[in-house]
Amino acid sequence: MxxxxxxxxxxxxxxxxxxxxxxxxxxxSSTSTYWYLPDPTNLRSEEDLARYHNFSPSPFYVIDYRTRTTYEFTSPDGILRLPYPNPIGPQINPEAAFQCALGWHDRYVLDGSDGARERFFLYADYFAERQTPTGDFNYLFDWFESTAPWHSALAQSRGASMMLRAFLLSGDDRYVRAALLALDRFDVDCSAGGYQAIF
The missing domain is CATH 1.20.5 (Single alpha-helices involved in coiled-coils or other helix-helix interfaces)
Structure with a gap:
């Protein structure tokens, strides 16, 4: 060596x-202290499941991400950043940001928390404006073999969940278009730039 x-x-x-x-x-604050915050389920009983199916106007998320909203490391525009070690430095990780956004959503619909709706839509608008024409919520930093810009199936699906809830709360069609676009390549094989892999 x-x-x-x-x-x-x-x-x-x-x-x-x-x-x-x-x-x-x-x-x-570190990337690990964010990823290892406790995430209990919001579905603990048949009553919870029935409440989820009948919840209006927008269903709470199945995982309770409300603890994610307590993480204080954000960008100047209020979007969560994770403090990656140098040379990467602080970065917006779409998957982490979507979890935080869903936590704000649930603080609004479950807790009626002041300002939570506005914080949720801050995230929805931020990512709706930055979604690529092919539907990607890109990571803008290199991570091991992944060279920026790159994207992940997990972030795409979580972003679609966030956008669907933004649509249900607001009735604004641009959010449902963003949700559908985010899922557009889930039936396209990985070798063709999609997310489908058959083993």
């Missing part, structure tokens, strides 16, 4: 230790 490779390995190990070990112990 060359000296340069050893230094890169040690830096990576230090970043991982800081992110996954030190940050949680010291109570600092």
């Amino acid at each position: 060359s000296n340069v490779t050893q230094v890169m390995f040690l830096r990576r190990a230090a970043n991982l230790a800081g992110n996954y070990v030190l940050a949680p112990l010291l109570g600092r």
Whole structure:
């Protein structure tokens, strides 16, 4: 192993230790402290399921992401950022942001929390304006083998859930168009740039 490779390995190990070990112990914000926030289910009984099916105007999300709204690391425009180790630095991760948005949605529909509706629509509008013509909610930073811009099936589906709820709350067709566009390539094979893989 060359000296340069050893230094890169040690830096990576230090970043991982800081992110996954030190940050949680010291109570600092990190990517790991976001991903490991508790996420209980909103569906615990048959009554909860019936309430979900009959909820109006917009159903609460099946996972309770309300704790995500307590994470205080945001961009200047109010969208959640995750503090990735250098050289990446703070970035908007669409999947993380959609979880936070769904948490704001549920703070509004379940708790009637002041300002939660506006925070939810801040996210819906931000991503509706940045969705690509092919429906992608892009990641704008490199991550291992993924070179920016890249996208993920998980973020696409969670983004569609957020946009559907924005439509149900507002009646604005641009949100339902964004939801449908986000799901457009789920029946297209991965080799053709879609999300479908058959094993």
